[in-house]
Amino acid sequence: MSLTLFLILCLNGLQYGLLLFLIAAGLTLVFGVMGFINLAHGVQYMVGAYLIFAFTGLTGSFALALPLSLLAALAIGLLLEYAVFRHLYARPHLDQVLATFGIIIFLNELAKVLFGPTTLSIETPAFLSGAIQLTEQLRYPVYRLATIGVGLAVAIGLFATISYTRIGMLVRAGSTTPEMVAALGVNVTQLFRVVFGVGAMLAGFAGIIAAPIFAIEPGMGDNILIIAFVVIIIGGVGSIGGAFVAAILVGLIDTLGRSVATDLMSLFFGPSMANQVGPALASMLIYILMAAILVFRPKGLLPAKGVVA
C-alpha cells in the first residue's frame, strides 16, 4: 500500500469516526442520563440530511440553510420528545424499543412521501468546493477536510461543556444518580429535555455535513444507528470521552480494515478467495472488537464515573 493511500485511508477513517461521534454522543447521553433506549436516534441523522436538502433548495445557499436546518432538527427532536418519548421514560425498555422503532418506520415513510423514494444529493457548498491535488490523478476534496475540522471542534466544545460548565455537571450527575439530582431541587425533566434536544441536533448536524458527501435517501440512518450503538458499547455508556475514543477507533478500523483485509488475505489465499474472505472479514472487525470489549471490559473503554454495569 502506498503512503498516499494510507494517508487517505486515515483521513477517511478520522472523518467517518467523527461523524459517528456526532451521532453516538447524543445516543450515549440520552441512554446514560435517562436510561432511555432511543432507536429513533439514527433517523435524526436522516432528518438532518433531508432538512439541509430542503433548505438549500429554498434559500439557495448552504451557509444560510445550515443554521435553519440545525434549528429545525432541534425543534423536531424536542417535538418528538414532547409528543412521544416523555411518556416512555418510566416504561420498560421493550416498550421504548417498540415505540422508537415505530418512529423510525414513520419518519422513513414520511421522507419518502415528501421527497420521493429516489436517492437525492446536494452540491458541496461553493466556498468549500475546492480540492487538494494529492497525486497526478487524484484530488482530495477540501469539504472532507472541513468536516474533520468541524467534527473535532464540536467534540472539543462538547467535552468542555460536559466537563467545565454547570449544565455539564448536572448532566454528569444526572447520568449516575438522577434521583439525587432531583432531590437537590434540579428540574430533571427539563434537564432531560435539553440533553435530548442537543442529542437530536448533533445527530441532525451529522446528517447535514454528511449530505454533500453521501447521498440522501430514506432509511439512511438505520445502518449508522447500529454502528453508533457499537460505538457507545465500546466507549462505555453515558461517557462522552468514551464515545469519542470509540468512534475514532471504529472509524479507523472499519476504513483501514476494508483495504488491508483483502491484501492481508491474499498472503494466505489465492486472489479470488482473498476477494471473498477479505471484505467479509473486514465488515466483521468492529463487531469482533465489540465482543472483545464486552468480554474483557464490559463497562467499556472509558466508562462514565459511578456507572454500575
Add this chain to the structure above:
Amino acid sequence: MTKIKHLGAGTLAFSLLASTAALAEDLKIGMVVTLSGPPAALGQQIVDGFQLALDQKEGQLAGLGVELIVEDDELKPDVALLKANTLIEREEVDFVVGTVFSNMLQAIFKPVVESETFLISPNAGPSTFAGRNCNPYFFATSYQNNQNAEVSGLIANEEGFENVFVMAPNYQAGRDNVDGFRQTFEGTVSDEVFTPLGHQDFSAELARISTSGSDAIFTFMPGGMGVRLVNQFDEAGLSETMRFMSVFTTDETTLPGQKDAAVGFLAAGSWAPDLPNEANAAFVAAFEEAYGYIPGSYAMQAYDTANLIESALAATGGDMSDKDAVRDALRAADFTSVRGDFSFNNNHYPVQDFHKLEIVKREDGQFHTSFVRTVAEDYADSFHAECDM
C-alpha cells in the same frame, strides 16, 4: 398491505362504476415488488409502468376487467414469500408479476410456479432459472442478469480499453456482473474490488483506482451506492483521466441525484428513453405526463409486461383455464415492445438487441440515458442451452 383496486376509470358515474366492478372479477394480477427502503424507487417505477398500460386500456386487458393487487416485499425474502403465498392462495390471482431483485424472485419462485400460476418477472433475471431450472410457468420480460455486463465487455472492446478496473458490491448480483464482464472483455482486468452492499464512502477505492493505471472503470452499483460513487468519482477528479462504464448505476432512478457528474458516462442496456421507435416515443411521453418523471428500464419492462399479458389473453380469447394455451400465447410474445424486436427464447428469457448508452442532459435540464448504437443484435443469454423446454 397495499391494495390497488383498479375499477376502470375512477371518475365515471356510479352506474358505470357498478358495471366495471362486476368486470373486476375477470382477471386478477398480483404484483410483488420492493416499495420500501432505499430501492423503493425501482419498485415504484414498475407499479407506475404497469399502471400506465392499464390506464391506457381503461383498466382492461383484452376486454377483461383487471384487479391489480400490489404487494411490497420490503426487500426481505420471508416477507416476499408470505406476500406471494397470500396472492396465490387467498386471492387466487391469475398472474404474479414480480420482482425487482433476484433474491426476492428466488424466494417466491417455487410456491408460485408449483401452484401453476404464471410468474412474470418485470426485472429480476437470475441465471438460476435460465438454465437447467427453467420453468414452464416462469417468464422474464427484462433480461438475464449477466447480459448487460456481457454487453459492457463488448463495448469496452469496441472503445479499445485495454485495462479496466472492476468494482461491484459483495453479493450474488455483483459477482454475476463481474463474471459477465470478464466473459466478453478481451483486455486485462487490472483489479477487482468487492465493496459491502450499501457502501458509503468510496474514497479508498477511488485511491486504488487512480493508481491502477486503468483506461476505464466498469461497475455495478445500483441505487444510492451509484449516486455516491459517481459524485465521489467526479469530485476526486477521476472523470478527467478515465472513462466510467456501468450497468444499473447511472439510470433514470439515480440520475436525479448524480446530475452533471454522470454526463458522458457509458452504460449498456436493452432500452433508453430516446430509443428511436414510435411505440417508445408514445410510451415515454405518456409516462412523463402521467407521473412527472422520465421512466427508466424498470417502468418500461413493466409496461411491456402488461402488454404481453394482454397479447396472450387476446390470443386465448380471455380464457385462463387452458394453461398450455396461455403459455403458448405468452411465448409467442405477439405484442409491440417499446424496445423494438422482442421474442422469447426456449427458456422464456428475452432475445433482444442490446445497445451502447450514454448519459445526456436534456434541454429542460433533466438527465437520462441515451441510445448511441446497437452493440449486440438478437442477443440471447448464455444459459438457455441448458434448459430443456
